[in-house]
């Protein structure tokens with residue numbers, strides 16, 4: 001169903017959407033039947049168990065009628081716990097952070113969503129934590145653009161040609177040239193982003209926190225470049241050391257998740273991933289705090305930093321198990337790709353026939369792909 005068809009029924013996350021809620025109520029009835037009665041086939045009866053709702057944060061908040069969302073700061077802002085921007089700080093990444101005692105204490109909604117019937121008590125654990133939006137399009141990307149701008153602020157990327165000067169736009173160009181050279185010659189690929197500027201780095205002035213809308217695939221490339229760049233022989237200082245630890249921790253964490261089995265990690269893999277996350281989170285908050293103490297606006301502490309801390313907490317809680325869920329199992333990168341492709345093939349049929357025609361065209365596309373004809 002196209003977004004345009006139901007958008008005007010939106011009345012805020014907490015109250016839900018009449019059209020989506022009706023669809024979800026039907027879905028929940030069918031899902032419960034598939035779980036309790038099963039689906040009879042010639043090969044036996046299959047029972048489907050729905051374990052979570054995957055999706056980006058706005059989609060989950062809408063479907064689950066969340067009263068505590070990423071938009072609620074400084075009020076309680078987390079569907080999974082009672083953290084806020086005040087007395088139970090969501091920015092606390094220490095082992096004894098006060099929000100940890102509030103995890104799962106209260107459901108995130110007041111107006112019960114239909115999907116809550118698929119859970120025991122309608123608890124927020126049904127909302128999967130989506131690494132793709134939390135890191136690649138979230139705090140990972142926020143860190144990278146702050147690091148680029150901050151390095152420029154520190155005086156890096158002076159061009160070798162003195163005639164073009166050393167203004168901030170000139171140094172941003174120089175930084176991009178270094179990045180592009182690395183991506184081309186070391187990673188043998190091409191970045192999606194074709195230039196960096198004050199505008200696309202969202203760095204408009206000393207009072208603006210840098211922020212970007214680069215593609216998720218560029219997050220990996222910029223991260224690899226930054227690990228390489230910060231490893232070059234500079235005169236060490238606290239900021240460089242903390243940025244290097246952050247970049248190294250995040251790169252190592254994503255690498256470990258990507259290399260492990262798609263669903264389960266071993267204890268050794270999970271321990272390594274948790275250690276890398278420790279490195280990233282602790283040094284990121286340190287960078288934010290040091291910059292803030294000097295009155296500098298870099299390294300934004302966003303709700304997604306806190307949601308990533310939940311991923312770390314969940315992994316830590318499973319370390320004694322033989323098999324630990326890979327946090328990448330609930331990443332929506334593939335699902336976004338699926339939605340993107342379905343969206344392209346749904347644009348040509350007549351609007352009334354669109355749902356059926358899209359499904360039919362999808363079957364044809366799938367078959368052609370399996371046969372290697374796509």
Ligand SMILES: [Zn+2]
Nearest residue numbers: 078080081083
């Ligand atoms: Zn929380």
